Amino acid sequence: MNRDPAPLIVNDNGAWCWFQDERALVDPATQTLVVGSIAAPEGPGGEARAGNVELSVVDLRAGTSETVVLHERLESDDHDVPALWRRADGRWLAVYTRHKTDDLTRWRVSEPGDPTRWGPEKAFDWSVLTGGAGVTYSNLRSIGGRLYCFARAVNDDQCALVSDDDGDTWAYAGKLFTRPKVGYVNGYTRYDGDGDRVDLITTDHHPRDYDNSIYHGYIEKGVLHRSDGTVVDADALSGEAPSQVELTTILQAGSRWDGVRISHCWTTDVRQGTDASVAAVLTARAGEEEHLERRKAHPDLRFFYARMAPGGEWTVHELAKAGPGLMPHEEDYTGLASIDPYDIDSVYVSTSVDPRDGSVLAHHEIFHARTGDGGATWTWTPVTENSDVDNLRPIAAPGDPSRVPLLWFRGEMTASQHYRCEVVLRDLPRED
Template identity: 35%
Template structure:
């Protein structure tokens, strides 16, 4: 069902949606560039949207904010422009579980133009972290001792001449996992790496200490210091990886998905972009018995638009079940054959499920024969159901779009 008339999101911010009791809260950016927070009440399927910014940032889906449920029940949102200025902006609901009224916007001034927000509360440290892209297009972090009412600079995660793309996941206690590329797939051939941060240190996947986390403007770390999961061969322009989503299972073990471009154009190419971007694949990786196991699981199809040839419809994981995921594609996930509606390729949402880690993935359509494209799913879940949100409509570029937000609830089968 349609739950918001005008919205969009990028995928390098989290959490972009929260399931709290019987309500779904999610962030968005309208076609005019207004940041929003919306509520979908699952009891009566009603929805409402609160505008957070109005005219202070341009239309750009990269400006979407993160959401975090604070221990006191209030909801924090953190957002910034797309390398627009040096302000990391934040607001908090005045009352718990109620998005109708927010505190005035405040800003943390960073060390350079910023982008992205990934916000997590760690219970054991009683600290809130926000990971963002800052100086040198490298990842940095800021820290709050009061659930996001005020912030201080934490440090720099990487320092190297690359623009890595990280996805994060936290156990909510003391650990934050991340997956990262070497750079943007337009400019780098891209491996995918995994690591985690705990108690002020950074580690490889197997617990090997990489070193203490930076608490300054500089860092000794680069992506390749961590555990390589997907080897795209940095010297060869094929099999170019890009991070999509990471989650943790009930034991805190990470599993994640990513895309691989099989027909990339030349590195840095901005003109002859129509020569590639038509064969993107979805991969799944899981940490199993002390090693990473990763496999291609589905065809993803073509890019959303030329020049961003690795912009797929995207793949996202069920946070409560590592054997369930959702993705968007304009091809059949098994055969790679184009999905045509009235003679035009169309992006549809698919659900993937397998019985266990030894079983093959089975795919079922969530949308089909659609008149408009459907892409960028976000998955929420609890013990009884899973919820998928996605965008439907026109997506010309990340600055030019007209999209609606749709959602579907799938009840868990008994037995």
């Protein structure tokens, strides 16, 4: 990847979690990029701006950015970042929640074609369903002409709201999975796809509480399937929900890679290919048995690349080392990775270990990885080098197949609630 020109700073105070999508989206007609983020008290604006739910609205032609506040001082937590949707009528939809500290899914709808102007905030109250236990995350996906917002809600399971008017109003759809809760919550799920089929990957619980495996399934015509098409739930989101363990296991906790046991797996990204294939990036601890007595961030986290061929057969390869946990109290946090939404052979990875030679880096850098054999081997190109700060959580924004708008945030992050980071963009035309 050509590393020129220099990245554009699109927001001087922001970060995001990775269980909401789409967090960034391009309108190809107007060449407008919109990305959501949450301002922190350590950044510019301090406490007066802390917890703002913000959108950076970028004019890709002019290379300029405008910051729009959806909700002032909602909560200083990167889990509150909005999910975005471009409606058929030219308006934008933004949906967001707090991090399990209230029971409201909030949303706003923009003026036609203008993501800098927004209508009033509305909210769906989950409390009668959750008993006041809170809701987290928003994922907007269309299935069979209906818009769904997947969230972690009832019993901290994956649930959904549904809208038949493109997000003007919402109703409870039901639970996707359920199981007895262990520790903090049940399962971390990533979604991709719109139209007839949505693919998903998910875990058992939080990796600090449970030795997770990773599972895959898909929803098509209201039916939840395993990877090979076997029906798991003939009426998904209705009645009793199955456990996610009934889906296809794609990365097994306790499996060994080059003799090293991997454990506590976590979902990172998933994208559909153009030929009914699916790609996923997953993380796991490596060699945990050698470090059980250490009370600090796990020193060896790994990225894995999983590829499903049409028909449902998975192959999994180790992608790269991710380095130690990003924070001492969140030992499974990594710099993350993003699959190109229009080219699943292309992945952007944030790591503190150079994937070309295994050398330890001073900070997390972003690398572009390309495979020509389904993930067995990779060619690596640095996107950032010799940085003075960490470069974290890349997003390859969808919306315009002709370009690769790559976003990340850079700076210092000590917690999901505390960081001094700026959001940057490197926008390049897609190479043939």
